[in-house]
Amino acid sequence: MAEPPQLTEEQRRAALAKAGEVRRRRAxxxxxxKMRSLSLSQLFEQAETDEVVAGTKVLAVLESLPGLGKVRARKVMEEVGIADSRRVRGLGAQQRAALLERCGG
Structure with missing residues (x-):
């Protein structure tokens, strides 16, 4: 197995700060x-230009929607044919349309 790259302390701190910012933005x-101040269709539009949103897992997005829990979110993904590991940027047009139809826009 390959060794991870050796980072300087400054590089390590910068990487940790960047990762923390990404987690905060996704949250x-x-x-x-969850508060309904952002719709699923708006999220898809935002994903076109925002790398943080585009890199969010679809399962996490669906679980955040009001009325959909972990079980229903997985069921919807299975019905649409989306893998658990799929990220928003990896969704096709038909998959997006199917999600909007099932979960509301």
Whole structure:
């Protein structure tokens, strides 16, 4: 197995700060979905230009929607044919349309 790259302390701190910022932004997006201040269609639009949103897992997005829990979110993904590991940027047009139809726009 290959060794991970050796980072300087400054590089390590910068990487940790960046990762923390990404986690914070994803948590904000999920909270907005939960509070209904962001719709699924708006999220898909935002994913076109925002790498953080585009890199969010679809399962986490669906679980954040009001009325969908972990079980229903997995069921919807299975019905649409989306893998658990799929991220928003990896969804096709038909998959997006199917999610909007099942979960509301």
């Amino acid at each position: 904000e997006v999920k909270a907005k979905l």
